[in-house]
Amino acid sequence: MSRRTVTISEVAKHAGVAVSTVSYVLSGKRTISADTRRRVLDSISALGYHPNAGARALASKRSNVIALVLPLRAGMHVPVLMRFASAVVTAARRFDHDVLLLTADEGTAGIRRVAASALVDALVLMDVELDDRRVPLLRELAEPSVLIGFPAEPAGLTCVDLDFGVAGARCVEHLAERGHEEIALLGAPSVVYDRGTGFATRTREGFEIAVADHGLKGVALPCEETFDEVYETVRDLLLDHPSLSGLVVHNEAAVGHVLAALRQLDRRVPHDMAVIAICPDDVAERASPPLTSVLIPAEEVGREAVRLVMDKLEGRTVPDSTLLTPLLAVRSST
């Protein structure tokens, strides 16, 4: 059992200074002589002092906690989502903040609650839908927020994401360069499109525009996540489009199944069918063959979201929209 909790005034007494001096040593908000600082820091570690979070929040009106709103909806690929989440936590710690986890079951009430009670200073929201119920609430909140993803009407909000439109287009471009003339996009499960999740839609748009620009033939289909469904989708696709020679897969859960299905249907990758994925790097690398891919930079997006929200917290103005440029890595599948 640890000793009873040490307060700032005990540190002050131990160091022979005023309480406020200790506070200023810790915050650096006033100049303190090197000598005094040393004594204070020594006392702090001698006594094992940790500032009380509640007291600090009360006095400073800053909790040093941000909320991460993570709905975990059907059809979302949880491991990818968690990479974003994990990046947010790590980045928040860099700014000396902790992360409060909010899921969907309270709906918007949870967001309102943690904001109104000053439990959190700011919010980062994930899995944003085009018509997201959380968006109107964010506009009326005093606390700054950042969305990972874009709603249909992003005016007045701060959003960050990979530029999925460009990602879709880059895939098409790459396949066009390789001489493919008829290609297909296998996207997210249909439930994700139905819900109007921005990233899925924007990839498809980017794909379709680029297909037209390059004078290719192209079809975009949703894609479910069980092997049997993927197999059927791929089989039908090959039947309907016999000269199809390139596949863009934007669905982490289905990537492995698509490759397995092609194998069962006697299509060799990349010889008979070029495959390019939009997914985190390690998923592409672990596949066999390793996939040419546009990587989803989860760590970078999470870090950027936190940086933006911290900037807003400090009163700096930030761009409404931050789109990270997709990078294409060529591997053995195209």
Add this chain to the structure above:
Amino acid sequence: MSRRTVTISEVAKHAGVAVSTVSYVLSGKRTISADTRRRVLDSISALGYHPNAGARALASKRSNVIALVLPLRAGMHVPVLMRFASAVVTAARRFDHDVLLLTADEGTAGIRRVAASALVDALVLMDVELDDRRVPLLRELAEPSVLIGFPAEPAGLTCVDLDFGVAGARCVEHLAERGHEEIALLGAPSVVYDRGTGFATRTREGFEIAVADHGLKGVALPCEETFDEVYETVRDLLLDHPSLSGLVVHNEAAVGHVLAALRQLDRRVPHDMAVIAICPDDVAERASPPLTSVLIPAEEVGREAVRLVMDKLEGRTVPDSTLLTPLLAVRSST
């Protein structure tokens, strides 16, 4: 932009009572007349009052936040982990608590920090290893904690988990009843065993003991998560054990690949090979064919962990060890 924040004294003034009366209405710690309570509650909703979390934490020495320590280590199946995590968040809200998310990158320092600063009242730890570095720290902390999973030396700790030993045994028993005489366990990736993660080891032990008890032949192997590795493992297994007729799979990520591999190797399930999985219910149901399984009751485990930690917070004594009994659901794969 929301109005500036409302305090308890404004509520008191509006309702014509003392600040302490408002506090007692909210906490229920003293009797308040029905009439006064009504007026106070009316004022609260009229003004849109939310108690300030920092002030409350400072005065009451309770933050109403629990920490969820979630390392996200290699080889762990993230979707399953997140079901536990999600259950913990939901259950915590039932007790009027929020959840602070801690990942691994700070190591034990993060745990020490949030506990010492009174940011959290209690901790729930996931992904527990047999020789977990966090365990000694927990023993010296004043804050109560609960582990989801068991370390090698659980004395003095509160742990909750599915009884994986029994789960492994139940699978064997079920296959024995069906008349299978030579069976195999495909477990977690080898890195998980190397790390000494309890659930993997305990399932294997339960499997091995039950195999001996029923006089069967049985072999237990780790199992990686890419299709190619799974395929090789299964192929070699069939070569080495030609009369093998039953398979226990304790690896959510590999389940689909095992079924695909068997299909490619021309083994029909359940006709040529009975397959039983240890996994959450929906994974078993979505497989084709739907798998007989011992379900991992993630929601129940999460809920139980929170219930235990709340009991400890209230000073009630709780059992050191809570093992949930595994339930077997028979489907089409055995």
Add this chain to the structure above:
DNA sequence: GCCGGTCGTCGAAGCGCTTCGACACTCTCT
């Protein structure tokens, strides 16, 4: 040698809440 400026430190006033003791009532029992 005096004035105006930093520099370094202190004391005290809160921040918004919980909780303790006090107190005025209203009910029982005798």
Add this chain to the structure above:
DNA sequence: AGAGAGTGTCGAAGCGCTTCGACGACCGGC
């Protein structure tokens, strides 16, 4: 009728921290 035991409410004292204004001490410039 008076003691004793609740009820329901209030005021005030913190909880541990940040921050503001004040104030010596010391500096250089004239």
